[in-house]
Amino acid sequence: MSLRLDKVAVRYGRRDAVLETTLELPCASLVGLVGPNGAGKSSLLKAAAGLVPHSGAIAWRSKPLTRMARLERARTIAYLPQSAGAHWPITAAELVALGRMPHLAFGERLRAEDAAAVEWALERCAAGRLAERRVDRLSGGERARVLLARALAVDAPVLLVDEPIQSLDPRHQLNIMRVLRECAERGTLVVAVLHDVALAARYCTRIVLMAEGRVVGDGAPEHVLSPAALARWYGVEPYVARHRGEPVVLPWRQID
Amino acid sequence: MNGAALRAAGGTAWVLLVPLMLGAALLSLVIGRTSTGPTLGFGDAAIAGPVLMEIRLPRTLLALLVGGTLGLSGAALQGLLRNPLAEPGLLGASSGAALGAVLVFYFGLAAADSLVLPLGGVAGSVAALGLLYGLAGRRADLVTIVLAGIAINALAAALTSLALNFAPSPYAALEILFWMLGSLADRSAVHVWLALPLMLPGWLLIGAAARGLDALTLGEETAASLGFPPARTQWLVIGGTALSVGAAVAVTGVIGFVGLVVPHMLRPWVGHHPRRLLAPCFAAGAALTLLADVAIRLMPPGPELKLGVVTALIGAPFFLQLILKHGRESGG
Numbered sequence: 234m235s236l237r238l239d240k241v242a243v244r245y246g247r248r249d250a251v252l253e254t255t256l257e258l259p260c261a262s263l264v265g266l267v268g269p270n271g272a273g274k275s276s277l278l279k280a281a282a283g284l285v286p287h288s289g290a291i292a293w294r295s296k297p298l299t300r301m302a303r304l305e306r307a308r309t310i311a312y313l314p315q316s317a318g319a320h321w322p323i324t325a326a327e328l329v330a331l332g333r334m335p336h337l338a339f340g341e342r343l344r345a346e347d348a349a350a351v352e353w354a355l356e357r358c359a360a361g362r363l364a365e366r367r368v369d370r371l372s373g374g375e376r377a378r379v380l381l382a383r384a385l386a387v388d389a390p391v392l393l394v395d396e397p398i399q400s401l402d403p404r405h406q407l408n409i410m411r412v413l414r415e416c417a418e419r420g421t422l423v424v425a426v427l428h429d430v431a432l433a434a435r436y437c438t439r440i441v442l443m444a445e446g447r448v449v450g451d452g453a454p455e456h457v458l459s460p461a462a463l464a465r466w467y468g469v470e471p472y473v474a475r476h477r478g479e480p481v482v483l484p485w486r487q488i489d
Numbered sequence: 490m491n492g493a494a495l496r497a498a499g500g501t502a503w504v505l506l507v508p509l510m511l512g513a514a515l516l517s518l519v520i521g522r523t524s525t526g527p528t529l530g531f532g533d534a535a536i537a538g539p540v541l542m543e544i545r546l547p548r549t550l551l552a553l554l555v556g557g558t559l560g561l562s563g564a565a566l567q568g569l570l571r572n573p574l575a576e577p578g579l580l581g582a583s584s585g586a587a588l589g590a591v592l593v594f595y596f597g598l599a600a601a602d603s604l605v606l607p608l609g610g611v612a613g614s615v616a617a618l619g620l621l622y623g624l625a626g627r628r629a630d631l632v633t634i635v636l637a638g639i640a641i642n643a644l645a646a647a648l649t650s651l652a653l654n655f656a657p658s659p660y661a662a663l664e665i666l667f668w669m670l671g672s673l674a675d676r677s678a679v680h681v682w683l684a685l686p687l688m689l690p691g692w693l694l695i696g697a698a699a700r701g702l703d704a705l706t707l708g709e710e711t712a713a714s715l716g717f718p719p720a721r722t723q724w725l726v727i728g729g730t731a732l733s734v735g736a737a738v739a740v741t742g743v744i745g746f747v748g749l750v751v752p753h754m755l756r757p758w759v760g761h762h763p764r765r766l767l768a769p770c771f772a773a774g775a776a777l778t779l780l781a782d783v784a785i786r787l788m789p790p791g792p793e794l795k796l797g798v799v800t801a802l803i804g805a806p807f808f809l810q811l812i813l814k815h816g817r818e819s820g821g
Contacts, residue, residue, distance in 0.1 A: 327762070
């Protein structure tokens with residue numbers, strides 16, 4: 234069971250965002266998609282979610298996405314965009330319930346299992362007490378947690394998240410990374426675009442490093458996020474250590 | 490207000506709106522107007538049947554259909570554009586219909602057959618939609634579509650002014666102006682049967698877009714990832730609006746503010762959910778239009794007020810008050 238990207242490339246007009254990329258992403262893993270700004274991470278993630286035109290083929294369990302019905306694909310792949318919000322002042326619970334839309338037939342109301350999935354997703358993201366709050370009155374970090382809960386509520390086998398911890402305080406960053414890791418341990422394929430290499434190294438089971446539109450490193454976090462790779466692709470010198478048996482990779486100094 | 494309370498409020502919207510709509514329809518059936526002023530009932534027993542069936546019933550049905558269409562399409566467009574200032578005329582369907590009808594007047598065809606005028610309106614609305622589609626393209630983003638709509642509105646307004654400028658006689662110019670003010674007077678069952686076959690598929694298209702509108706609450710990318718591609722929702726709403734609003738304008742002329750104000754009034758009641766807003770807006774739009782048309786018949790004797798004038802007179806202060814309230818809320 235895996236998501237397979239076969240020679241996937243993305244072009245915006247005449248500019249190549251992602252060059253031909255082939256990746257086999259098995260379920261039950263938390264893949265950190267990292268790389269400097271403009272590396273093509275978000276474009277690759279959008280292509281995998283079927284949101285931007287691309288060449289090449291993408292298949293889940295050997296079934297091409299193009300052969301899936303609209304809602305079947307929506308039930309298979311959940312996607313959280315980089316900057317998101319709600320355009321109307323609905324409550325957090327109602328926002329999360331929108332994640333259940335792919336499961337509902339035309340005109341069908343939320344069933345007990347949908348309500349349970351909404352509640353579960355809110356609890357996962359430590360947002361249970363926000364359920365009845367209006368989303369336009371939440372803080373940035375609270376809103377980010379509610380939006381992630383919306384993606385979790387889809388309960389899809391593939392979860393693609395674009396910078397899910399960007400606006401969170403350290404405690405909630407750790408919390409969300411742990412939630413994503415637990416999703417992976419329960420069998421979900423989670424692909425997360427991350428800028429925090431420290432958290433990526435600590436929580437991801439695999440790192441895909443992108444630069445200039447292609448994959449330049451792929452494997453175990455410690456192996457891919459080596460000082461040499463960080464120096465070459467990010468232009469930074471890291472502080473590398475181990476703490477309680479886990480890798481610590483901290484960008485420390487800019488290399489001129 | 491919590492989620493459960495909001496849902497309950499959505500329920501009370503129905504409990505109030507459906508009786509309001511039916512009550513307004515009943516008033517519209519029993520209240521009439523003659524040269525001496527308003528009348529109650531149907532007059533002599535000998536003419537009661539024809540008065541009810543041939544004058545009051547078509548007029549009531551048309552008010553209901555047109556008002557419902559304006560409320561429904563206003564709610565759908567505001568949901569699509571995620572902007573509470575959108576109104577059914579935004580994308581050119583009503584100005585296209587108006588231009589079509591004006592051209593019928595201009596070429597003196599209106600006298601030939603009472604059906605030519607609404608048919609011209611429908612043709613104008615369909616032409617406006619075709620132009621919009623041609624200008625914007627199938628996969629166009631909303632900004633392009635709104636800009637194309639503005640361009641079509643400007644073009645239709647310019648051509649309408651041109652027709653007025655070169656009107657064959659002052660009488661023809663006056664006729665065009667009066668028609669554009671919007672009215673339900675002197676309409677017959679023929680107009681109902683002309684509008685309904687276009688309105689019905691229009692409503693169905695908007696209904697088919699309902700879930701897509703909910704998904705769009707979270708933005709275009711999330712909506713697409715939930716299985717509701719924005720382009721699909723977009724053309725369902727635009728097609729549905731053009732058909733139903735085009736048909737409405739074709740038979741009554743331009744009736745403003747209903748499609749703008751009604752979704753505004755009801756949005757807090759249904760918890761701001763675009764999908765839950767649709768059906769209540771139909772009922773409320775119908776009720777508002779029916780009551781405005783009844784108010785016209787209650788006026789003292791004299792030239793009959795045009796419906797579009799009355800809805801604007803009711804709508805404008807209401808809208809002003811909403812803006813002031815909005816300013817106070819966002820100002821803290």
